[in-house]
Amino acid sequence: MTASDWNKILKQLRTKPEKMKKFLKHNKPKIRSTGVAKQKCQRCGRFGAHLNQYNIHLCRQCFREIAEEMGFIKYS
Ligand SMILES: [Zn+2]
Known part of the structure; x- marks a missing residue:
């Protein structure tokens, strides 16, 4: 999945709050300070x-x- 559309995953997980919490803890891309993704x-x-x-x-x-x-x- 590309960096531009990782928010689509959150849309799917809206009905599953515990799974969403786990996703945000372990799989959310970190906020970059430098690099191409910035x-x-x-x-x-x-x-x-x-x-x-x-x-x-x-x-x-x-x-x-x-x-x-x-x-x-x-x-x-
Ligand atoms: Zn352009």
């Missing part, structure tokens, strides 16, 4: 190809789509 695209939620430069926090695909609206000029 850097998520603000527009689409992708983890790969993240752009931190100029505090953009977008993936390369989203940047390609909205770069001209943001004021970037393509020279080639």
Whole structure:
């Protein structure tokens, strides 16, 4: 299961409070301070190809789509 949808498990466990408690104690992904899982695209939620430069926090695909609206000029 990917890091983006682990909350779906909690939806299934809503009717089983004891199992949910056990899940949260042992299987909940820990809150990261660094690393790839910390850097998520603000527009689409992708983890790969993240752009931190100029505090953009977008993936390369989203940047390609909205770069001209943001004021970037393509020279080639
Ligand atoms: Zn994106």
